[in-house]
Amino acid sequence: MSPKRHRHESSTPLGRILQNTAWLLGGKGFGAVCGIGYLAILTRTLGLKDFxxxxxIFGTAQALIAIAGFQTWRVVVRYGSEHVHNHDWSKFGRLGMLCGVLDALGAVMGCGLAAILIYGFAHMLDLNPLYMNTAFWFCCASLWALVSAPTGIVRALHRFDMAVYVEAVVPTGRLIAALVIWLTGPTVGRFLLAWAAIDLLEALLYWIMARRLAPAAVNLRNFLQWRQALAENPGIGRFFMVTYVGSTLDAAVKNGPLLVVGAWVGTKAAGLYRLASQLSQALTKLSSLLTRSVYAEVARARVSSQAGEFRKLALQTSKIAGLGGVVVVAVAILLGKELLALIGGDAFERGEAILVPLTLAACFDFASVAFEPVLHSTGRAQASLVARLISVVALVLGLVFFIPIGPSGAAWAVALAGAVSYLAMGAMAWHTLRLIDRDEIRVIDAEPEPDEPGSTVE
Structure with missing residues (x-):
């Protein structure tokens, strides 16, 4: 039985990217409205200190997810696209189940790290001791809710329309929970408990959806045979490690500064930084949505398109993303202060100095939306990792020099890291596209090394 398809797809790669992004944007547009609502309730009911x-606590959970969450959806899309193209659902299923096992191992490892971090170093973050147990269990729930494998299955099947319905559960649930908590007595613990429960529900629904879309792939038989995926997908171990390290470094750039602000400046400054970060992410939400669509479509183009079409697709998406980034930065400069005051109240107006550089950093990510998929799909994932390493070095240097300024200094350090990452990864992607034009490399899977007949995951 093949995966279910109930919608008409565009005949061009760019058309499919825009079509998939439109589906995601429809769901995220609804989610953004809900998000502004529950964020306003959070900030106004908790106040600057408790927020x-x-x-x-939320930032700590995100940091742990970055360390223990293996981003297996990229592995499923990268290698699974060929299996889907060939209608080999058994191989596709074994690959998905392998990634599901890796998700579970990551969650177990993350829970151990959470115990060490929360109970051993919470004082460094100026975290109230009364919240330590709550913080630990929230981190554990967040780790188990990160089901990356079924997300990859859905994206490899290009069923972004179905993902919209599941992902709407989180913003809807959070808004309803925030309203109930607001009326019954707002506390940090109640908000965290509600957020954790809703995330776990979304994880369960994602697995159910993956099973309904691809029953021939997502089943017990393939789960028991997950080890075969290591031999069926040459180079998967190396690709997994490279993308894992790369995503961890990327998350360090995005989440690390919040923890630095909390430790260096204080809890109130962390709350101010967090609201500005949330708003900058909302303004650049299209970036993450376009990234999902582009990554899946570039992986498809790798196995089904000519080199010229592949290159054209990368250039078109980069131009669209660059234009969108310019618009978003302009909005942040002109309306940032008013938006912060509208959501959080007068106490959060000072976040304007943080919002602008964070939005600028997010827009560098936006503009580079096609770079990493190009490098991954042409067997050059190591190049993207090098770019991530360079950006982390830039972030550390920026924090050293700018953190004395306060939270806005941390934000400018993030902007510096974003600019460096854009330039480095952009240069590598452009060089790769030129090699494709000269037929020096082909848009296919990288051949395994002679001494690596079937990579294994350590």
Missing amino acids: GHFSL
Whole structure:
């Protein structure tokens, strides 16, 4: 039985990217409205100090996810696209189940790290001791809710329309929960408990959806045979490690500064930084949505398109993303202060100095939306990792020089890291596209090394 398809797809790669992004944007547009609502309730009911505690706990969970979450959806899309193209659902299923096992191992490892971090170093973040147990269990729930494998299955099947319905559960649930908590007595613990429960529900629904879309792939038989995926997908171990390290470094750039602000400046500053970060992410939401669509479509183009079409697709998406980034930065400069005051109240107006550089950093990510998929799909994932390493070095240097300024200094350090990452990865992607034009490399899977007949995951 093949995966279910109930919608008409565009005949061109760019058309499919825009079509998939439109589906995601429709769901995220609804989610953004809900998000502004529950964020306003959070900030206004908790106040700057308690919102700072909430932000530090949430940020710690995100940092742990970055370390223990293996981003297996990229592996499923990268290698699974060929299996889907060939209608080999058994191989596709074994690949998905392998990634599901890796998700579970990551969650177990993350829970151990959470115990060490929360109970051993919470004082460094100025975290209220009363919240330590709550913070630990929230981190554990967040780790188990990160089901990357079924997300990859859905994206490899290009069923972004179905993902919209599941992902709407989180913003809807959070808004309803925030309203109930607001009326019954707001506390940091209640908000965290509600957020954790809703995330776990979304994870369960994602697996159910993956099973309904691809019953021939997502089943017990393929789960028991997950080890075969290591031999069926040459180079998967190397690709997994490279993308894992790369995503961890990327997350360090995005989440690390919040923890630095909490430790260096204080809890209130962390709350201010968090709200500005949330708003900058909302303004650049299209970036993450376009990234999902582009990554999946570039992986498809790798196995089904000519080199010229592949290159054209990368250039078109980069131009669209660059134009969108310019618009978003302009909005942040002109309306940032008013938006912060509208959501959080007068106490959060000072976040304008943080919002602009964070939005600028997010827009560098936006403009580079096609770079990493190009490098991954042409067997050059190591190049993207090098670019991530360079950006982390830039972030550390920026924090050293700018953190004395305060939270806005941390934000400018993030902007510096974003600019460096854009330039480095852009240069590597452009060089790769030129090699494709000269037929020096082909848009196919990289051949395994002679001494690596079937990579294994350590």
